Amino acid sequence: MLNAKQNSTNVPNKSMSGNARYNYGHYINIGFSDFEFVQSKKREIELEQKYDLSAVLLHWQRSASVVKAVNYLLESNLFKEIIIWNNNPNINLGKTIFEKNNHSLDSIRIINSKENLKDEAKYRACAQAKTIACFYSDDDWDTSFPLKSLIADFRTDPYVLHSVTDPYTFYTNLMWTYFDNEINLHTGFSWIGCGSIFLREYAQRHLQYLQIYLKDHRNLIYLSDVFFSIWLNDIPSQFNMNIRHLPASSTDASFSSILKFLQYQHESSILAIRILEDNLRQNQSNDTNHIGFSRRKNRHFPYCIKSSNPKDEFIFYTNILRIDTERIPFNISKDFEQGTRHNLPTESKLSFFSSHTTLKAVDDDLKTCWRSGRNVRQGEFFAIDFLYIQTNLSFSLTIGHTWELQKNVDMNLSFDGLWWITYRALKGITIKSQNSTSNEQLHVIVFNSTQFNAGFHSFRFIAFNASRVSPLGEFQVCDIKIITKSPITTL
Template sequence: MNNNTRYNYDNHINIGFSDFEFFQSKQHEIELEQKYDLTAIIIHWERSTSVVRAVNYLLDSNFFKEIIIWNNNPNINLNKTILKTNNHALDSIRIINSKENIKDQAKYRACTEAKTIACFYADDDWDTSFYLKSLIADFRSDPYVLHSVTDPYTFYTNLIWTYFDNKIDLHTGFSWIGCGSIFLREYAQRHLQYLQIYLKNNQKLIYLSDIFFSIWLNDIPSQLNMNIHNLPGSNVGGSFSSTSKFLEYQHESSVLAIRILEHNLRRNQSNNTHHIGFSRKQNRRFPYCVKSSSLKDEFIFFTNILPIDIDRIPFNISNDFERGTRKNLPTRANVGFFSSHTTLRAVDNDPKTCWRSGRNVRQGEFFAIDFLYIRTNLLFSLIIEHTIELQKNLDVKLSLDGLWWITYRALKGITIHSQNSTSNKQQYVIIFDSTKFNTGFHSFRYIAFNTSRMTSLNELKVCDVKIITNTTITTL
């Protein structure tokens, strides 16, 4: 987050976004929605009932231009007669019957067939309904990054499974994509090329190509950490991970993925025109953050305060080639605090649980809310458990796009009430009524609370974030 502020005066009157900036940003939102239309990918194996249920949900959501069902079961000829849709036309659905079970490869093959330039994928046993809007909005705001969803323990594990070496432009991390993910079609196309080039002598590992996908993108995935839920009846049929030698192949794939990437980034490729190199450049728009969407999928709460300084973990391929394997799982002692106080705790509708920074915050760190699109006249609240003195020393910054920020220095539209929590801890309820904000600040997508003015601060604690639907507030 940069420190672009303007028209800041000692009397705390400052001018916000102009009408031109507002309309330009709204138009850009529309353009992104049109440009990054999505194709939903569903893989069928044995659970036809789960596939039908997933298709109905995807049709009802109205988020997808098309749905591709890839049938990995050569013993079944799948057709649209199995679909019992809720008054939806089936024109947007395509079924591809594979002649063999190509396992992980199927989702990337299906994505290359998409008419859109981006694809959504989720396994048919996960319920994505309570974070899908947030995942899509997050992707469109930063489309050159893999976006995915996982649980807090796996999120923390993936932080450990990151790799940085600035000397060779290595900056990558791991993410599973089965709980819900969005990625560009060109990434799927390139991934299939990589598999044929770098795994041509390891055909058995191509079946586990998900393990290679995120690592070979050479960028840290953007992940929502959520309480994820299986769909009812999803335990029918055997899973790929329960097959013989899966763990052995998984370990081998994890080691090989980083070895291939590290070798190719280190290799001088300038004189080899036939060599397909891995990307050295990061195209992400935003820094890596910890983030969670609200229970109603209305907004994302996020922070750039990580439980681990991932870019400071030294990496040497000779010693650290097993970093991304099950030999390097976090202990419960290490991950316990994060799981108990992750960003998820600020959006679980329970003021007794809180997101905590876990340490004194540093200059430039922040917590923030992404309301998914530009909104006007928002009414929302925070419940904090850090001191009110600390809160008053945070800069309140607003943005239409997450890149250009203006500091809101006035107090108009902001009210604070103290309350005792059920655990008898002092909490403060802060209500933000943007209808009363100064001119130019009524509309925004992002709000951040930034430590840019301070050099030494205590721990931050946010216990609840909520959009208030009624303008008349009777209880807090």
């Protein structure tokens, strides 16, 4: 007989049983207990309270854009405070520019800098936050639409950097990863300006790193974003999204347009990995003032590609990547330019990814589908994170792959994405076929957890796992829609 403790696993790509199928209607399938539900809900609330957030914005010349960004942040009601660091010493920024806003301005804190610190200012602002984590975005990006998803994702795995980027940059960042198991090197690059969340202690530590490791390269401190993600020595968790500019952001020059920016970026990219690699290769210093780089991975989850839907209701994600990042060879003596613009994706490599990326599963368009691009391998999965534990949820999943393949995957449910139980019954699951506009057959699967077996009415994560080697083709997910969901509940 199954129970949660005997048949749980910390990643969704392991089978709960060697024989799990959809046709298990006659099996006894015990789900989560009431105690496990209550404890998981308490844990969810504790994480929300512990990881309260401060929002950080930089101001230079685009005052109208900053006002627009602040309005979005205030309307979201997701932040304990909003810190605006004014990098322009010629402007004394005050709250008067926000007075047309209908929200209280009490949560806004403005820091007027005596000099333009460029990128470094982001980390100085976060270091002064009242909360233990910060949300940051540049003043020219609209980050309103993935906010809830990004925050929910961060709270499940708070010890890694979480960020948002576009498909081209996401693919590039896959190429800009570094692994060397001999020295515990496992890092990757991510810009943070399109929306990101990280711990305040990481910002504080980064400021120390800059003073220690760039004391002979003061001109590169201004580009400290290039160093930040690399020096965390942990692959960032990145959302693959269609990012968009704020309407008021088109005026005034950006930081990246300054003279020698590309040259400085190139130098910084090389120096960042060289400093990290050298530090990890050396024995740790006994000097108590020495601040070394972390050698251990802090992430709780395997690296995945993720996209949230336009309504910011859920996250679709998969561990099937177009590049096996851990198998990219790296030798510092000859691969030091791996994370520079000398190593950008070719159109041939990028084409399939762009056409069939995870965004295509959540774009409300049945003509477009996320595709894995090859036969599914054992241990691979696609999954949905509904952002918080939900009860009596109903949603539909439209797939383009064969029904034979779908019958050969395990359907696993979880409260936290770490411990999973396989749902073996057909109760609450209905399937119908329909033709797409391209005359390809699609299968629409409706999941109504109200009708699921006892113990399965509540969950946050659902994963579809290829637990066996299958020659049955590739995964294709064309649409996901929430039909009904429960309101957020408190205990």
